[in-house]
Amino acid sequence: MLSNEIKEKLISIVTKENFADSKTERLVYSYDATPNFQSMPDAVVSPRNTAEVSEILKLCNQYKFPIVPRGSGTNLCAGTCPTEGGVVLLFKHMNKILEIDEENLTITVQPGVVTLDMIHAIEEKGLFYPPDPSSMKISTIGGNINENSGGLRGLKYGVTRDYVIGLKAVLPNGDIIATGGKLAKDVAGYDLTRLFVGSEGTLVVITEATLKLIPMPETRKTMLALYQDLGAAAQSVSKIIASKIIPTTLEFLDQPTLKVVEDFAQIGLPTNVQAVLLIEQDGPPEVVERDMEKIAEVCKQENAVSIQVAATEEEADALRTARRAALSAIARLKPTTILEDATVPRSEIANMVKAINEITEKYQLTICTFGHAGDGNLHPTCATDARDHEEMERVEKAFAEIFEKAIELGGTITGEHGVGAMKAPYLEWKLKAEGIAAMKAIKQAFDPNNIMNPGKVFAKDSKKRVVITR
Amino acid sequence: MLSNEIKEKLISIVTKENFADSKTERLVYSYDATPNFQSMPDAVVSPRNTAEVSEILKLCNQYKFPIVPRGSGTNLCAGTCPTEGGVVLLFKHMNKILEIDEENLTITVQPGVVTLDMIHAIEEKGLFYPPDPSSMKISTIGGNINENSGGLRGLKYGVTRDYVIGLKAVLPNGDIIATGGKLAKDVAGYDLTRLFVGSEGTLVVITEATLKLIPMPETRKTMLALYQDLGAAAQSVSKIIASKIIPTTLEFLDQPTLKVVEDFAQIGLPTNVQAVLLIEQDGPPEVVERDMEKIAEVCKQENAVSIQVAATEEEADALRTARRAALSAIARLKPTTILEDATVPRSEIANMVKAINEITEKYQLTICTFGHAGDGNLHPTCATDARDHEEMERVEKAFAEIFEKAIELGGTITGEHGVGAMKAPYLEWKLKAEGIAAMKAIKQAFDPNNIMNPGKVFAKDSKKRVVITR
Known part of the structure; x- marks a missing residue:
């Protein structure tokens, strides 16, 4: 429980309407998308700007109580569960796209922007931000940065880390620092930008990010390859890449997954095969056409029983959606x-x-x-x-x-x-x-006082290694 | 000066032939490619493996003497000048390519491999390692990693950091750690890999690296655009990228540079123009062709006085070599x-x-x-x-x-x-x-004892900001 003194100080920073500590409100933020983890925070605060975040952190540091920055809580590692109580930090006010710079190909955002909203704004300009975590409809870019999220396009385009080029961040002592910038290259000191990406809120609170964008690929094609043999599907993956083609997406679904996804999404997925590869390539039309032909050839050589190319963007979208729905489908x-x-x-x-x-x-x-x-x-x-x-x-x-x-x-x-x-x-x-x-x-x-999302990354005890006996 | 005790201990680790402390030998390693910086080391040692590096670091840490890891000393920031004396660490024995993995598209190397030798070995397999610092004929990959080197292909392909996916590194206390691996994705804890890249030998000694490779682009074209107006050349750069083309290379040379390079290289560079852009695109032939046409159009619109496409690979190579020769030419x-x-x-x-x-x-x-x-x-x-x-x-x-x-x-x-x-x-x-x-x-x-390449990155005093008056 926070003392009345701390509570009053928090309210004086964020105002009364941005502070909550009723049981109901605390309950809402006591868990994230990870099963089996729940723990009540002491309060929930919603700062409106970096200066307020700085004041909050100074207070946490002074009184040594935990702070847990949280986007939409879609992470699957209990990364935002307040396992040691303290204050959950929400970014509902810090959710603006600050700038899309078409000359430097960058976007600058606050952490609370929903990933897909940001992607839509970028795509309206004919630009492309590749990382597309499955939770992107709900997740925030701040959460993506803290977890270094991946997605379906990671094979060709990399992950969130590969697009973060500048950060504004608040240290536990309240110091505000800026890393990187709208710069293709910057070696002025240690790479704090990449150190903070994926640091899960345990080092700093990120309050602004500049992301690199690339030109939108001209076109995209989607293919399903069906296999009666898991090994053959896996072998196809290696062979495609060894033949020097890097597809945008190379997803695998086994039969149990196919069955539950089809049951859920009803889009006519094959459920009588052992495995499916969902393969996408994007780029200039000639190249996509040629790559898809080569990929189909490799899959056939590796004993794919059927190869289907999506005839329309709608059909392709249904396949991608089916893949994205895998978790929800299994959850049923x-x-x-x-x-x-x-x-x-x-x-x-x-x-x-x-x-x-x-x-x-x-x-x-x-x-x-x-x-x-x-x-x-x-x-x-x-x-x-x-x-x-x-x-x-x-x-x-x-x-x-x-x-x-x-x-x-x-x-x-x-x-x-x-x-x-x-x-x-x-x-x-x-x-x-x-x-x-x-x-x-x-x-x-x-973070010498261990106030930053404590209990994450580092465990009190390591699990003993099991001995695999087969 | 190292005490006889330390000297004996160093010799017992690396053997006598891998230890040197004559004045001549120390003089050789008292400077690097940076003018105006020179300082004598106390000794020069050449370990043969990671275990020896670990022993050396333990010794340095115990006796608190500086250690300066050094590749070929081609850096331009006095990054390997032993400004506070101590031991210069050479990698002449640790210069092997350990593996090129064509299935996972990776190469694993020791730090002492010369960058261009590594690139040749990679290209023999039809694979591609894009970072190409101008010093690559002499520089080592260990030096490139420690400085996070760039190069001429950085615009499209990024810098050294973007290709390092795994490291073996020795901490100042002698601990040997492994980061990352042959993995496209890894978020197990803080991103030590990228923290160490560009850390200039001030945190760890890198003794092995795994680098990501990509397929070799099918083809490449090279173009020179000449300008009588600096602003127009600069404007072309922005316009090309805003028109959603990312060339492999987009280099700028002003008239004074052109003159000295032509004087040095004698390849028929124009010296009567104010600026030149050297532009390259690589990829599938159709795409390269189309991109180069679009680029030429943009350059014309921005008042390029002439546009020349290299007719042969030899001609293109001469242009690239001329650009790479800029520093040597000016040095004359x-x-x-x-x-x-x-x-x-x-x-x-x-x-x-x-x-x-x-x-x-x-x-x-x-x-x-x-x-x-x-x-x-x-x-x-x-x-x-x-x-x-x-x-x-x-x-x-x-x-x-x-x-x-x-x-x-x-x-x-x-x-x-x-x-x-x-x-x-x-x-x-x-x-x-x-x-x-x-x-x-x-x-x-x-590095609590500040033994790791001391005097680098952090200055004793910061320069006062000048006040720009115009």
């Missing part, structure tokens, strides 16, 4: 949905899918696997019930084995969802004690 | 050559060139300006004589005004050369005291 199966994002080198996709299937079998679970195959970034997603403690124990063991396998294959515990509170206990598996120590030193340097 | 004019890289938003190129010319006039200096116009990254280069103290004072004042102007235009003090010892006094102009404090906190966290 059972009360609890746990979506993971273990990531491996692209060449190991076949081995990873095989391992996920074996682990699913071993623990007798319902796991649908889909994801960004071109990035080696899979989303094994478990439909379960948090109230069934016995099953939840099996779920946890299964995911621990999945993480371990990913690391064994040269991969990582999270490709695009972040560590948050959920994966913090596993971080040491990837980074070793020395890597964690290096990161903790940075955290300590910025 | 006078004993001392000071090359800077103030960088501005692309839309401010015309204003920046105008300001450079006014400042040159005001201080009565010989400054040739060329550079990566598409990136807003200019290289005003002064031919002077370090022995002429009166002139050197004017040179310093002129560059201070250039930096100030760049910042005023939303730019930075260095786009690709780094801060080193040379620009450290100016860093605060860009970052403000708060930004410097944040970076110093990181430095302190990693």
